[in-house]
Amino acid sequence: MDLLALADFNLVARHGGVGKAARATGRPKATLSRRVTELEAALGLRLFERGARTLKLTQEGKTLHARSAALLTELEETTAAIASGGGEPRGKLRISAPLLFSQIAMGKLAAGFSLQYPDMVLEVTSEDRSVDMVEEGYDLAIRVNPHADESLIGRAFLHDRLVVVAGPGVARPQDGDAAPAVGHGLDKGRSSWxxxxxxxxxxxAFAPVLNLSSLVMVRDAVLMGAGAARLPVSLVSRDLAAGRLVHWGDVDAPDTALxxxxxxxxxxxxxxxxxLDHLKRAFPKGTPDELAAFIEL
Incomplete structure (x- = not known):
């Protein structure tokens, strides 16, 4: 099999079209198109369904892309390591990370990593959705309590737990009453914690007076006395220690894991x-207090 043709096929598959791949890499469209056609002829398979304006992977094309993209990356890294004498890692690292973790820690983590590895370019995208790592070209994804996926492997590096908190001026409700609450998407469809x-x-029991999409916004609203909320302890531990918030209880649920x-x-x-080694150094015990340490007073 022609490895150059296979590499160009993966470029087109990753970028979603010959034109997009050509613009992203500076390669001629005609060359990329010819290489893909040659690969299809050599394999006796149609790898793309070609429409008037669209190019879509066939099932065979998806399978080849999923299995060959990682192998080509390994081959490139192996030859680069040999050529450089096995020196420090270099190149681009693309990471997808959840919004709250990014807001709290990712800026400092990324800066520390960049200073340690100046020959690498770190690109971080903050999003809570579950990305397709192969199709979207991510090297690493950080996720909270991810669903099992046979195509991915990984490790839990940090644990957190949820607590119900409120400002000192918010009274804890008596039986039959509902507390004013600052809601989040996690609370959708609920009326109690x-x-x-x-x-x-x-x-x-609680009754939402606000519904906010960001847990940082929820914390800020709770600090202003708007109501109670369910939040990660790492996000509010310093406020609890300083008396700015009152602890109403640990949520009766399994801990969250990143x-x-x-x-x-x-x-x-x-x-x-x-x-991964950088994460291990930043969170050696994987406790909420280690994540809380990234938050400025």
């Missing part, structure tokens, strides 16, 4: 391995 206590689980995920492959990407 269940918290732990020595006597067993207790229910706190995972670093990457495409399953025989050899671990050297750039990904370097960032």
């Amino acid at each position: 269940i918290v732990k206590s020595e006597a067993g689980p207790k229910t706190i 995972w670093a995920l990457y495409p399953s492959r025989r050899l671990l990407n050297a750039r990904v391995s370097a960032f």
Whole structure:
């Protein structure tokens, strides 16, 4: 098989079209199109469905792209490492990370990583959706309690837990009453929180007075006295210690875990391995307090 043709096929597949791949890489459209056609002829398979204005991978094309993209990356990294004498990792590292973790820690983590590895370019996208790492060209994805995915492997590097908090001026509701609450998407469809206590689980009824999409906005509204909220303890631990917020209880639910995920492959990407080590140094115990330390007073 022609490796150059396979590499050009992956370029076109990753960018979603010959024109887009040509613009992104500076390669001639005619060359990319010819290489893809030659690869299809050599394999005896149609890898793309060609419309008037669209180019879509066939099932065979999706399978080839998923299995060959990682192998080509490993081959490029191996030859680069040999050529450089096995020096420091270099090149681009693309990461997708959830919004809250990005707001709290990712800026400082990225800066520290960049200073340690000046020959690398780190690109971080903040989003809570589950990205397709192969199709969208990500090397690493950080996710909260991810669903099992046979195409990905990874490790949990940080744990957190949810607590119900309120400002000192917000009274905890009595039986039958509902607390004013600052809602988040996690609370959609709910009318109460269940918290732990020595006597067993207790229910706190609430009625939203605000609904906000960002947990940082929720915390800020709670600090202003708008109502109670369910938040990660890492986000509010300093406010609790300073008396700016009052702890109403730990939510009766499993702890949350942040995972670093990457495409399953025989050899671990050297750039990904370097960032995983960076996460381990930043969060050696993986506790909420270590994440809270990134938040400025």
